[in-house]
Amino acid sequence: MKKLLLIAIALIAVSCQNTPDMSLYNANKEIAEKWIRAYESTDLETIKSLTSKDIVHQSPQYGVGEIGYDGILAQANFYMNGYENITFTDAVWLPGVDNTTLISNGGVRVYGTWKGNNKESGKTFSVDSYHWMEVEGGKVVRSGDFFDATGMVMATQPDTAEEEVVET
Numbered sequence: 001m002k003k004l005l006l007i008a009i010a011l012i013a014v015s016c017q018n019t020p021d022m023s024l025y026n027a028n029k030e031i032a033e034k035w036i037r038a039y040e041s042t043d044l045e046t047i048k049s050l051t052s053k054d055i056v057h058q059s060p061q062y063g064v065g066e067i068g069y070d071g072i073l074a075q076a077n078f079y080m081n082g083y084e085n086i087t088f089t090d091a092v093w094l095p096g097v098d099n100t101t102l103i104s105n106g107g108v109r110v111y112g113t114w115k116g117n118n119k120e121s122g123k124t125f126s127v128d129s130y131h132w133m134e135v136e137g138g139k140v141v142r143s144g145d146f147f148d149a150t151g152m153v154m155a156t157q158p159d160t161a162e163e164e165v166v167e168t
Contacts, residue, residue: 024106025095028135032108035133035140036088042080048073051140058144060129072143083125083156086116096132107134114147118156125152 031050038046057072059065067075079086089112096107109132117124129147133140 020095020104022095022104025104025108028106028133029093029108031135031138031140032093032110032131032133036091036110036112036131039076039079040086040088042084042086044073044076044080047076050138052136055140056142058146060145060147060149062150082119082153083116084119086114088112088114096134105134107132109133114152118158121156121158123156123158125156127152 034046035050038044038050051069051072053069055069055072057067059067059071059075061075064071091110091112094109094111095104096109097103098105109130111128111130113126113128115124115126127147127149129145131146132144134142
């Protein structure tokens with residue numbers, strides 16, 4: 001009986017020490033980091049090379065919803081042509097998990113803060129964000145961005161000149 005109890009305790013101890021294999025996550029995180037850095041350096045070619053032609057992406061822009069390859073490149077162009085001094089700071093990288101089993105699936109999630117300024121107005125922005133990416137064959141195939149993109153754009157637009165109203 002004593003041996004059986006020791007065996008049971010040993011099995012429980014061993015089963016509690018299982019750590020998931022994070023090699024797929026680590027490889028995919030490298031790709032996700034390159035993807036994010038490409039936005040910082042306005043490197044559209046790197047974004048193209050790391051994005052699957054069949055990507056399904058959840059846009060952060062109000063009312064846009066899911067977009068594909070051309071949509072994600074159009075959004076990247078918009079940010080790269082309209083903003084400068086872009087940085088992604090305070091990044092917290094986490095493994096993605098299967099939504100039903102909650103087991104790491106190789107996906108990548110990141111929380112962080114985008115900062116920069118509008119090229120035309122010079123107005124700065126700082127917006128907290130959450131991004132998730134799923135990678136297959138070295139390319140991002142599914143992703144989503146969650147931050148107030150529309151608010152950021154509106155807050156950094158050039159001021160409109162108020163027309164002087166002359167009463168007659």
